[in-house]
Amino acid sequence: MPAPVDPSDLAVSVDGLVMRYADKVAVDRLSLTVVRGTITAVLGPNGAGKTTTLETCEGYRRPQQGAVRVLGLDPVRERRDLLPRIGVMLQGGGAWSGVRAMEMLDHIARLHAHPLDTAMLSDRLGLGDCGRTPYRRLSGGQQQRLALAMAIVGRPEIVFVDEPTAGMDPQARRTTWELLDELRADGVTVVLTTHYMDEAERLADQIHIIDRGSLIASGSPLELTRGGTHATIRLVVTRPFPPGSPELLSTTLGPETQVTQLDDVSLVITGPADASTLAKVSAWCEANGVLPESLTLGQRNLEDVFLQLTGRGLAP
Amino acid sequence: MSTFIPRPGAAALPRQVLAQARMEARLMLRNGEQLLLAVVIPVIVLVGGVTAGEHLSLSLDTSRPLVDTFTPGVIALAVMSTSFTSLAIATGFERRYGVIKRLGSSPLPRSGLLAGKVLALLIVQLLQIVVIGGVAQLLGWTPEPGVLGVGLAIVFGTAAFASLGLFVAGVLRAEATLAAANLIYLLLLAGGGIVLPLSAYGAAGDVVRWLPSGALGEAMRVGFIDGGVAWRDLGVLLIWAVIGSVLTARTFKWE
Numbered sequence: 001m002p003a004p005v006d007p008s009d010l011a012v013s014v015d016g017l018v019m020r021y022a023d024k025v026a027v028d029r030l031s032l033t034v035v036r037g038t039i040t041a042v043l044g045p046n047g048a049g050k051t052t053t054l055e056t057c058e059g060y061r062r063p064q065q066g067a068v069r070v071l072g073l074d075p076v077r078e079r080r081d082l083l084p085r086i087g088v089m090l091q092g093g094g095a096w097s098g099v100r101a102m103e104m105l106d107h108i109a110r111l112h113a114h115p116l117d118t119a120m121l122s123d124r125l126g127l128g129d130c131g132r133t134p135y136r137r138l139s140g141g142q143q144q145r146l147a148l149a150m151a152i153v154g155r156p157e158i159v160f161v162d163e164p165t166a167g168m169d170p171q172a173r174r175t176t177w178e179l180l181d182e183l184r185a186d187g188v189t190v191v192l193t194t195h196y197m198d199e200a201e202r203l204a205d206q207i208h209i210i211d212r213g214s215l216i217a218s219g220s221p222l223e224l225t226r227g228g229t230h231a232t233i234r235l236v237v238t239r240p241f242p243p244g245s246p247e248l249l250s251t252t253l254g255p256e257t258q259v260t261q262l263d264d265v266s267l268v269i270t271g272p273a274d275a276s277t278l279a280k281v282s283a284w285c286e287a288n289g290v291l292p293e294s295l296t297l298g299q300r301n302l303e304d305v306f307l308q309l310t311g312r313g314l315a316p
Numbered sequence: 317m318s319t320f321i322p323r324p325g326a327a328a329l330p331r332q333v334l335a336q337a338r339m340e341a342r343l344m345l346r347n348g349e350q351l352l353l354a355v356v357i358p359v360i361v362l363v364g365g366v367t368a369g370e371h372l373s374l375s376l377d378t379s380r381p382l383v384d385t386f387t388p389g390v391i392a393l394a395v396m397s398t399s400f401t402s403l404a405i406a407t408g409f410e411r412r413y414g415v416i417k418r419l420g421s422s423p424l425p426r427s428g429l430l431a432g433k434v435l436a437l438l439i440v441q442l443l444q445i446v447v448i449g450g451v452a453q454l455l456g457w458t459p460e461p462g463v464l465g466v467g468l469a470i471v472f473g474t475a476a477f478a479s480l481g482l483f484v485a486g487v488l489r490a491e492a493t494l495a496a497a498n499l500i501y502l503l504l505l506a507g508g509g510i511v512l513p514l515s516a517y518g519a520a521g522d523v524v525r526w527l528p529s530g531a532l533g534e535a536m537r538v539g540f541i542d543g544g545v546a547w548r549d550l551g552v553l554l555i556w557a558v559i560g561s562v563l564t565a566r567t568f569k570w571e
Contacts, residue, residue: 058421080425084326088421093414096343103339110335111422113325120319154423157322186320 008072011036011158011189012057016066019052019213026052028213029066034158034206039180039190041204043197043302045312049213050193051091054160057191058088071157084112087156089147091163095135101142102131105149112154121149126175140167148176158189165199177203197302201225209306216309224305232304233269235281238291240264245288252284253277260307265293270308326423336424336432341439344402353397353501354444359451361511362390366455380541384459387452388540389511392473392533394444396510399437399474401497404481407433408493411485411569437474465539465546472553473532479560480528486568504529513537525549528556 012034019027027049034040042050055061056068059075059082068075073082095104102122109115122128125145130138138146144167151159164180165173180190180203194200200207201221209217209224217224246267250259257271271277278297285292306312326332344350369382410416419429449457484500485493504510507517509530514521524530531552538546 060417060420083421084423085322085324086421088418090414090418090421094418095413096415097409097413098343098346099339107335107339108422111327111332111424113327114323116319150418152320154325155320155323157324183320186322188320188322 009036010034010069011038011071012040012191013069014053014057014066015068017053017056017063017068018065019049019056019061020064026213027056030210030213030215031066032208032215032218034189034191036189037184037187038205039184039192039203040206040208041200042191042193042208042210043195043200043306044193044210045195048210050210051162052213053210054162054191054193058086058160059083084154085157087151087154087159089151089159089161089164091166092143092147094147094150095143097134097136099135100132101127101135101138101146104135105146105153108150109153114155115153116155118149118153121153124175124179125149126172141169141172144168145172145176148179152183152188156188158191159183161190161192163194164192165194165196173199197306201302207302209302209309211306211310211312217305221302225301232298233271233277233281234266234294234296234298235269235285235292236266236294237285238265238293241267241290242288245290248288249281249284253280258308268304268307270304329425329428332424333428333431333435336419336429337435337439340406340433340436344398344406344436344440345443350402350405353401354394354440355447358390358394358397358444358448361393361505362386362448362451363455365390365511381456381458383452383455383457384541385513385537386511387448387457387459388536389513389533390452391445391448391540392469392510392529392536393505394448395441395470395473395536396477396504396529396532397501398440398444400477400481401501402440403433403437403478404485404497405494407482407485408488408490408497412490434474434478437478438470441470441474459540460543461540462543462545465542465544466536467539468545468550469532469535469539469553472550472557473528473535476528476532476553476556476560479557479564482568483560483563486564509533526552528553531556 010033014030014032017027017030030049030053042053044050052061056063057070057075059079062076070082071085075082102118105118105122109118122131125148127142127145127149130142135143144164148161148164151161165176168176183190192203204221207219207221207224208215241261241264246259246261250257253259253269253271257269257277259267259269261267269281278295281295365386366383369386481497484496488496504527508527509517509521509524510533514525514530514534517524525534531549535546535549535553538544538549
């Protein structure tokens with residue numbers, strides 16, 4: 001049980017949020033908090049309700065049920081007080097097609113009282129070369145970096161970044177991660193959504209894993225991946241498994257383990273990390289005429305955590 | 317060195333509105349198609365109309381030169397093209413590209429965005445009037461404008477057409493807005509009583525004067541030719557502005 005947090009230390013609190021579109025439930029009684037000064041990742045597959053949750057915090061959507069507070073304010077009713085204090089990076093778009101990159105950044109800066117130096121910022125994000133390029137001719141990664149620059153140029157207390165590195169090359173991803181680290185070091189709270197587990201593991205102090213609109217796990221990367229005596233065994237075979245294999249294998253291994261089939265030729269076993277489990281898997285393969293192509297034992301990562309919790313992969 | 321230490325705050329609202337107006341006016345003037353609509357077409361209509369009319373010894377009003385009757389109508393056309401067609405197209409694509417959504421999370425309030433847009437329209441219209449008026453003077457235009465009549469015609473005409481333009485941009489997709497705004501512009505140019513005085517329409521003039529285009533054309537002509545104020549036509553523009561605003565307020569989606 002984590003230590004209780006003083007409410008005044010909370011940058012964001014979402015309490016029992018429910019959001020529906022037509023007949024689909026996008027967010028289902030979601031509750032989570034973000035502590036000031038941290039990087040908090042909301043991790044989940046596409047369609048898990050991450051963007052809807054974020055847009056409710058940003059005041060774009062009114063909670064249908066439940067309550068959302070950002071910096072102690074109601075994002076809809078107290079929107080005008082809240083907006084100058086938050087920075088928002090949307091998922092794609094957000095600029096005129098004919099506007100030049102620097103022109104756009106300077107424009108957003110002018111709407112704020114104490115903006116960052118835009119030349120410094122564009123330099124930091126590697127936008128110096130494309131400052132005069134019209135927005136429509138920027139690459140996807142450049143548009144993403146410009147969107148991030150627009151989110152932080154007003155010197156906000158908290159930034160919401162939606163899939164910040166989607167479509168970026170590895171170099172730009174690292175630059176972005178370093179910048180987000182620096183924001184945290186200067187006391188800015190960062191809330192990011194991602195479906196990249198490496199991004200969440202690398203950046204976040206706190207991770208909320210959501211699936212189908214509900215929170216399924218919360219903790220630091222270490223807390224989430226520390227499986228104790230548990231480990232993950234991945235089995236890949238040369239030919240498709242016979243029908244019913246996961247159930248058979250599960251029976252063989254006993255109630256402590258969980259078997260999840262990923263596709264025709266691979267499955268993941270989570271359970272006690274010992275030689276006896278490995279031996280049982282080998283024996284099962286032999287008894288069922290299945291030829292392993294690889295059999296690996298590894299430490300849990302967030303992907304495994306997600307898999308164990310949902311029975312599905314995290315990748316989109 | 318610490319760079320990102322939070323220091324949030326909105327700029328003063330007038331500064332924000334001014335920044336938004338400057339930005340929008342610049343983008344409008346940079347866009348080739350918009351410039352065609354804003355300046356090139358009105359100037360062609362003016363020069364073509366006046367030279368062809370003189371060649372044919374056409375007269376709309378026997379007491380004064382053709383250019384004096386024609387120029388106020390062309391200025392009215394310019395106001396309509398900017399505050400209706402250009403605004404509708406620009407706003408349609410702003411919705412499409414998420415610009416309005418992005419600005420929605422900036423300190424600029426909706427009212428400030430609207431004010432910025434109107435100010436941008438007025439800036440562009442001022443430039444249009446300077447260019448069209450300059451060309452008209454080369455053609456021998458000798459206006460005797462009444463500041464009040466002309467000023468009110470511009471303000472009421474902008475209000476009426478801008479509210480209708482936002483209505484179109486709010487209910488249609490960006491491409492459909494582009495098509496509809498251009499089509500309506502052409503129809504009103506041809507038969508809306510904007511360039512030619514109502515007397516040129518015969519009996520149909522009684523109907524045309526209730527159109528926003530006919531009312532703006534008449535208000536502009538009265539303001540420029542007689543130095544007067546066309547209260548009745550301004551009233552018609554005001555009614556259209558109210559209709560447009562109500563329709564927009566009920567249907568417009570910022571995203």
